[in-house]
Amino acid sequence: MSDLLLHAGHVAAVLAAVLLAAHLGRRAARAARQPEVVGEILAGILVVPAVLAVGGTTGLAGVLPAGVVGPLKVLGQIGLVLFLVGVAHELRHGRSGLGARAVGWVTAGSFVPALLAGLAMAAWVLLAAGPDVRGSAPAPALVLMVAVALSVTAVPVLARILEDRRMVDSPTGKLAMAAAVVTDSAAWLLLVVAVGISGGVLVSLILLAVGVAVTVVGRILLRGKAPTAIAERFPKATGVGVAVLALLAAFQFEHWGLTAVFGAFVVGLAVPGGPWAGVVRPIMRTGRLLVPVFFVVAGMGVANAPRAAVPWAAILIALVLAVAGKIGGGYLGARLGGQDRRTALTVGVLLNTRGLTEIVVLQAGYSAGLLSVQLFLALVVMALVTTAMTGPLLSLIERRARRNAAVPRQLVPDLPGGTP
Template sequence: MTSSQAAALLTGLAVVIVAAGLLGQLARRFGQPPVIGEILAGILLGPTLFGGALSHALLPTDIRPFLAALAEVGVAVFMFLVGLEFDRTLVRGTGRIAASVSLASLLLPCGLGMALGAYLLRGHPSDNHTGFVLFMGAAMSITAFPALARILTDRDMHRTPLGALALCCAAVADVLAWSLLAVVVAIVAPGGHPERALLFLPYLLLMCYPVRWLLGRLLARPAVAAQPTAVLLATVFAGLLLSGAATEWMGLHFIFGAFLFGAVVPRAGSERLRADLHERVGLVNNVLLLPVFFLVAGLQVDLSGLGWSDLGQLALILLVATGGKLVGAYAGAFAVGLDRRISSALAVLMNTRGLTELIILSVGRQLGILDERLYSLMVVMALLTTAMTGPLLEAVYPRRLALRATADDMTRRRRERVAVGDSAAGAK
């Protein structure tokens, strides 16, 4: 890195912090997650306004790879912190529910997305029709796990049964969607290694047992539990980065590895470590690194040349994306006994996109599957589906009810609905 690049990078980071912070706070004032404002900051700094002159002046092209690298580190740290706070006891006994919601919220939007992809081929020709259709199915079936976690955290719902169940469903659905993406990459870029995804299950077992046991032994030391040392913090950071690298190598993206490493850290004995990580690392990550990712993604969007036909395609994309997720997730939750209110809340949460959607869209852009116009339309879809999550969730399941609910309440209401259904069936 040259001296001029270093100066431009530091200046660019300052611009990112100010722009993302201001628009993030503005979004929060309107009841939206800060990610909405942060992505909008990237779009406003990108080629949409003034033909990209503003972005080239403030964020020269030669420093953007450095910004992208910082952004990925920020996302990895954020996902680790989300996994660190993931309370596995909240989803005990909900495996059937999570499986049903995950599969239904994946299969329906995926099928509708592939049908939409076949239609969009008319206006967005692709050299690989099969890859394009499969990619649209994967893109429509994504739930933005990090954006969902951030929405739940902002609403103090991440430790509630509904929040934990939504995170579990989103994690399962996203792993399946990323597996489909690995197939797409194999079709479009034959040089890939989709067979590596088969190693995820052995890797999951390795993390949940030997690695978790070793971390438990390390945290059980009295001196470590009382005051986390620099060596422990270095070990934790190395672990999350290596875990992210492992899942990235498997083709499942590094965010899952980072989250998984945080999730396997034993809760017993790690109270001080959690507090230190959130107080020191979490604040810096949220203020400095994480907004960079949303900004870098927004810089690739150009809305200046969209016409009426593009707006018609956007409406169709929104209909398929939102309808597929809402109907699929609701049907999956209601089918296993959850009542209408909780099923509706889960459906709304599963419709959240954002970070993960931007990641998969960037993959499509890099592979040449998406042209600039379709990429921009899909980013707008990700923004709008994320923006509608808060208002819809408050309408179907107000925060005061979610915060008062317990896992026993959810299970009891499920049993009551199933019992009523069985009684009705017996009467017939």
């Protein structure tokens, strides 16, 4: 009994340390005028390498023994699943209030060029990169995985940036969010296909059909008067029930060969809007609290991987293609959709935000064996850098707009009689 209590105490202590590291990471990010998620991801991923650097393998084994790592992995998965239920719900019920032409062009610009950039990166990995970067994944799965990785926009991080900059209700903010929602929905579906290819295409298609059926039937049942009344009257108890269903679905789909992400999305998409939003929000907040544990587990996987040289070429290629695909594609799409240059550039910069969503996608691909540790590291760096770029680039656009607005007044000569 004492050993059990000691073990539970060890897990609780590590969990508290992880949450404290995440808190400090968020504060550091705010001080650096960066999205909080950048500091949180860095803090989580660097916990294990920091312990390893200070105490070596012996110190790491003492802080994170096998008996503690197992519960941490479960907690990280639980946090991820609960958080993604909220993400899926927001994707399903987000509304832009904008014209279909503008949203359509920006969405196409955000997705298609980024997807092509991902295909170009995958071609480099297959044809020119070394075996350490290539890994051993089937070529079709690898190509699709890399294409998805460069196509993602982090909807939760984007929403936070828009809120911090008071752009939520602006036409530019709405346009970027609408395009991001559609793009991410397609990217998540392609991720499931990529993971499923390695386990068998036919099985994956069957499971996708099962997921769609569960989503449709679930929405029909939950929109009934009785379930809606229960959700309004007992939101906490209903939230617990939805969370349990999401966890069961996630781990079941993972057991069948797909990623747990798919199960979380099935439940999140099945939950209706309206009063059900009050049920989903606490689920998402709880998951958000535990997501840093997921980052620590990801960092442990990287730290335990075979040592290799830093993949500078992969990092540089990923950054160039990612920025070109999102900022360039978003700008082009917005211009074709009738937006002015400043709006188009702002939309492109916003859509270049990857953050947490990208890390989740990459971890899913890494866990499924689709990404080598070197390619995983290169894409993680790309995700962090592109997210960190968003704030400074937006500030630069704003400064240029203010400067350009002031120039005409300074250049107009005074007319005779003192009349400007």
